[in-house]
Amino acid sequence: MKKIINAVDQVEEQMIEGLCKAYPQYVTRVGDTHVVARTNKKEGKVALISGGGSGHEPAHGGYVGEGMLDAAVAGAVFTSPTPDQVFEGIKAIQTDAGVLMVIKNYTGDVMNFEMAADMARDEGIKVEQVVVADDVAVDGSLYTVGRRGVAGTVFVHKIAGAKAETGASLEDVKAVAEKVIDNVRSMSMAIRPCTVPAAGTPGFELGEDEMEIGIGIHGEPGTHREKLQEADQIVDQLLEKILADLDFTSSDVAVMINGCGATPLMELFVVNNHVADVLADKGVKVYKTFVGEYMTSLEMEGFSISLLKLDDELKELLDAKADTPGFKVI
Template sequence: MKKFMNEVSKVEDEMILGLVKAYPQYLKKLDCGNVVIRSKRKENKVALISGGGSGHEPAHAGYVGTGMLDAAVAGAVFTSPTPDQIYEGIKAIANDAGVLMVIKNYTGDVMNFEMAAEMAETDGILVKQVVVNDDVAVKDSLYTVGRRGVAGTVFVHKIAGAAAERGEDIHKVQAVAQKVIDNVRTMGAAIRPCTVPAAGKPGFELADDEMEVGIGIHGEPGTHREKIKPANEIVDLLLDKILSDIDYTGGEVAVMINGSGATPLMELFIINNRVSDVLKEKGISVYATFVGEYMTSIEMEGFSISLLKLDEELKSLLDERADTPAFKA
């Protein structure tokens, strides 16, 4: 294993410290573990908290700031944060308007966030939640019951965060977040695995001519493994599954081409070129496109495609101002 790090046991701590030192105008760290909150607290508006295992950077701490999250909690690499950490994050951002938890559908995340919410509610804090399950690849996986929460979570952060910034009440913010979840679908593929520092070796193996289709963001298996194909054919394979899950015909969509950590922008733009052409052929209008690394898997070489079906409300919220270390609008 070759990585730019010091001690394996300090990877997550030093990563968060370095992030906060890079962006003190946006972020500050609590003293109770790797919990990051806004440097300037939002008052009298719904606060949003999200998080999960480290290794998905810039998710989730990179989305703390104006128009998105108020707090993010980072566990060990690919490991859910503890209920105590999440509870401290909720307390740090809570106000009378309440707190919305945005949870990716992984068993540990759901369990620990819900335990933290119960702890916060005993303190009189109003807490609501949504669970993101945008991955169309597999129904159940090593980490989930039901579909996994993957890169579409970033759209939930953006749009629900905009609704909160507008001053909507917690029931409205929760409803808007759920609308995004109901209308976003994602699928990905990978050609090289990642290495969790504590493991010291890749999480799986692929031959030089193989790819994993429907890969998860922790390197968990997808639908199948097959010989690698030209980029256009891979895009068609993924889009067919996404487009068969929601009828996007005649509508407008936001597109996210998300890199898994080691896929060059050159290749992501090649992928987007095909996505754009296919959607146009199918009569689906692209309202906005996001290409880059939004929810990674350390240094996995792969990508995912997310499509969000938009209406006028979602377009308006997507266009609202956001100012965070990793996402600006």
């Protein structure tokens, strides 16, 4: 394992400190927890909290700031944060308007956040939750725990955050978050794996000429493995699955081309070049495109495509001001 770290058990701690030292105007650490909260707490609005394992930076701490999250909780690398940590986050940001938890659909994440919500309700704090499950690679049938939450989560942070900033009620912020969840679909692929520091070896192996299609953000297996193809063919394959899952025809969409951590921006633009062409061919209207690293998987090399179907409300909220270390609309 070759990494720029000091000690395996210090990575999360030092990442959080480094983030707060870089952007003190946006984020402040809550005591000695692994929670970062908005430096200028805004009273009277619904407060948003999200989080998950570390290793997905800029998610989730990088999305704390005006127009997005009020707090983010970081667990160990690729491991859900514990309820006591989430509870500290909720307490730090709670307002009379209530708290909305944005959870990615993993069994551990859902349980830990729900336990934290129980603790918060015991103290009289109003808490609601939404669970993001946008990954079309895995079957969302009755026989699984449902789809995984991946890069589409960032759209939920952005749009629900913008709604909260308007002073909307907890019910209304939750409703718009659910609207995003219902209308966002993602799929990912990778050509090189990543190594969790504590594990020391890659989570999976891929041959020099192989790629994994439908991979999860922790390197979980996807739909299948095959020989590496040209970028346009890979895009065709991912888009086919996404477009088959939800009818985007003649809709306005927001596009996110997300790098998994070690993918050159050059290649992400190569990907987007074809994504834009295919969508135009299919009569899908691109309203706004985001290309960059939004939900990474350490140094995994690969990308995901997310499409969000927009109506007037979602467009307005997508365009509203967001000023955070990892996401800006100004």
